[in-house]
Amino acid sequence: MGPPNMPNAWKWRPDEVEALRVRGIHIGVPKEDCRRGNVWLMSNPHTKAEYIVKVLMKDSRELEILTWLLSKPELLGNQLAFAIPKYVPRALDIFAQLAECIEILHQNNVAHMDIDKNNFVFAEADISSGPFTIKKGTVYLIDFGATRRFRSGPDSGVIIRDFRVAGGHYYPPEGADEVNPFIYDVYSLGTTLLQLWTSVQDCQNILDLPWTEVDRFIWDKLMNKDPLQRPRIGDVRQEWRCIVDRCTHILEEYEKIHPQMPQETIPSPLSFSLDRIQLQLGCGLRGRSF
Template identity: 30%
Template sequence: MERHEWTADELGHLQARGLEHYPLDLDRINRVQLWYGEGTPDVVVKSLDRGATELAILQTLLAHPARGNRTIPTELLPCEKTYLAVMPALNRTVGFGIWPNFERIVRFSHDLLQGVSFMHSLEIAHCDIHPNNVVQADPEEQYAATIESGRMYIIDFGISRFMSPKMPLPADRVPHMQGHYDPPEGRDAAEPYSYDVYCVGAAIRTVCWDTTNNHSRANRVAPSLWAFARALTAADPARRPSVRHARAMFAILRRWLMLTRWVHWLLPIPQADRIDLCGWYFLCRLVLSAVRRRG
């Protein structure tokens, strides 16, 4: 893709607000920039072409405010050929010097599943879920009232898709998945909703790995959480849960992790891991049998 050249009217919109540009490269095609102003929080600004699928998806998400919507509240400024998406500059969730603790990784998993589930309810597939596309509202910073402190938000809908058959396919849509993660079934064969679930599991696995690199017993990842991530990243797409079922599974897992946190503090690691994993598998069997009885 060609590098974007910011136009006079785009820059004029931002300069009229007393904002100045940080000379940082946030993306390789210069669509995203960081701007700051005196006495105001930093903002990220993305230039979106009129008629672009990404713009339509962002407009759809912004038009449906709900607790499960993990889209950053964004102001859309119309320009001659583009819209500027102006949003608060939130914090990265992975990267050098960032060590996710236990509570943060649980929050990451919960909010990610919640956000993807909400997108799927609107017949939208993100198609590039990755920790690089998840940001967090730092509890120690001041944001607008619409930003929930400590929560995770999903960004970058550049290759997202409308899945409704009523929506026309964009002319520039490619048939294969272009996200960060390679699905086991192959990029050409991956179904977008299933690929989103796979990417959620892979993203959880990524932040779990960052947590284990911290070498802190207090933040050690429980085997049950690793097992949950493996279920979402099953090699056979037919064995992956839907995001709705994954979210229901995680609600149980989250309670289990909180109830058994003391086990990992007090018992030797092998015994704690055995209790955690056996208990989680037992809960899964109970839930599965209950679902079958209802069915």
């Protein structure tokens, strides 16, 4: 049961509480910013591990999307490791991986529809739960509540007319009456890049990076008010990779005259958050899955 000030919080049944208990998970409190009350903060009192548990109805569209993702063997176990220094190069590379992640969805006629920096997360430490392991530093795409799979892809002119009901974090500049979900994903990805890029602006007086070029890439392309002027996600990834290559050359020159920054390896999120999804689906009970 949720706190008194959370009237919409999920009401846990005894069998669900027991299913969590045998996994060593103690029910905590619902997230205050979850309007549906089905996302909870939980913990394992023995290992001190903390979890975010999302409860889904078994007939929900989100569960259908998660199950479909798990059924795609080509998305399992893929990693592209990049030895990159922290801070600026890490932000550059993370966005390249995010674009790669969305491209795979679009190639399978799936629009995420809720892209936001808060729906891309990474593990700060190795996390294990039963047979599943989430590796430190891995980037994950989460929250498929608004995700839709269509019969045709980005170039087919797909339009939805219920954005106000099912839409994501950002209001599309073209209006909400008729929205191309794939083009909307690109716009939302642009807002995410804008926030990432803003976080490295402190280096503007130190590194001679292509600041103006990136600004144009964000505002004139990804976030263009005319949806027909926004690039397809494959073009986004390729153009950003060119920008990353230029920045890498600049950083290499910088490192020749400055102490080398720490290196670390960031795996690619090609497998999305499949370990995390399996944790979500690992306990299916009557009428619900979580």
